[in-house]
Amino acid sequence: MNDSTPFFAHIAVVGAGAVGSFFGAMLARAGHRVVLIGRPAHVEAIRREGLQLQMKGGTERVALEAQTDIAAVQGADLVLLCVKSPDTEAVALEMAPHLGADALVLSLQNGVDNAARAARHLPCAVVPSVVYVATAMPAPGIVAHFGRGDLVIGSPDAALQPRLQAVAALFGAAGVPVVVSPDVMGELWRKLMLNCAYNAISAIAQQPYGAMVALPEIQAVMREVVEEVVAVARADGQRLDLDACLQAMDQLAPAMPGQMSSTAQDLARGKPSEIDHLNGFIARRGEALGVATPVNRTLHALVRLAEAARRGG
CATH class of the missing domain: 3.40.50.720 (NAD(P)-binding Rossmann-like Domain)
Structure with missing residues (x-):
């Protein structure tokens, strides 16, 4: 021991x-x-x-x-x-x-x-x-x-x-x-940034991280997600560096190319996801702080729609 x-x-x-x-x-x-x-x-x-x-x-x-x-x-x-x-x-x-x-x-x-x-x-x-x-x-x-x-x-x-x-x-x-x-809240925001960039897209498409970043169009959407999260974090008093966040986003998929997000796993099994506390949180916090978050808001809405479809099906 x-x-x-x-x-x-x-x-x-x-x-x-x-x-x-x-x-x-x-x-x-x-x-x-x-x-x-x-x-x-x-x-x-x-x-x-x-x-x-x-x-x-x-x-x-x-x-x-x-x-x-x-x-x-x-x-x-x-x-x-x-x-x-x-x-x-x-x-x-x-x-x-x-x-x-x-x-x-x-x-x-x-x-x-x-x-x-x-x-x-x-x-x-x-x-x-x-x-x-x-x-x-x-x-x-x-x-x-x-x-x-x-x-x-x-x-x-x-x-x-x-x-x-x-x-x-x-x-x-x-x-x-x-x-x-000493900066665990900053670390939590950086993890939230990664979840917002990957989870919803993986869930909607039911694709792993490697397949996501293979498409330049998806990479562009993920970048916009990260830009919004960083803007909300800064408005909320967190010192997130955009370049460092984008670098972290780029490094995640090569490290685990076969990984499906937890949101994707929840959706596939018909379980409620945490999307309200990921992209949904950014959308709500952005609205409260006067920061526009159209991409996060859209991804949140699409996952909610997919959840509703699974429940109705």
Whole structure:
């Protein structure tokens, strides 16, 4: 065990889909006590055969606890909050009676406001986290890892810094690099920028990132998305550099050309997406700040239309 063990003896993953199950499995295989709280089919498969973690080296079965009841978060001193953005506040309210004031919640979610929304309902500290990982859940009980698997975390609360360093040590010893950043909100906005550039287009076309950027017309649309996000971020007090954001956008597809966005996966399965908290958030925030966002607004509307068509079909 590493030096961070006394801080985090019991780890719970709330909303254990592909992302949460991956990070939970990495911690469990390093010897930590982890409980995944997820959907019944996923939980039942894990109870039968363990979590099957598919990585480049092959498939590994990871033994860990799995529950469907949110009450399983009881007594956890570290919680990975991985639910979809629309569910953040409802799930935080459900968790609140089971967590002590000394627990620490990491929001491993898309969007820039989930930690603040969760913190309104929880008795403990909630830390925003930026997740960089390509995963999918091809079947219940199975998580496939395609690339990266690192986190950026941070908080302006000086009292939390030793615990954040302990989180970084905990994950680092489990093979998950974690950076404690003084500008985690800037990092969240940069991640939001990437999600806005890729997610909706991948979803509407049901195409992976590599196929998207192969078309100059799509590259042009993605650039316009990024320009709008940067303009909104700057109006909101964030110092995003346009050239750096465009470079990050260009680098993502070559790093994971076969990846379908999480929005594309949700749409294909008929599940509600997080589009309201991605391009939709930019459209709403832009309107509030007086910044025009026609491309983000259009992509948001098209994904909403595709969702409605799936529900009606």
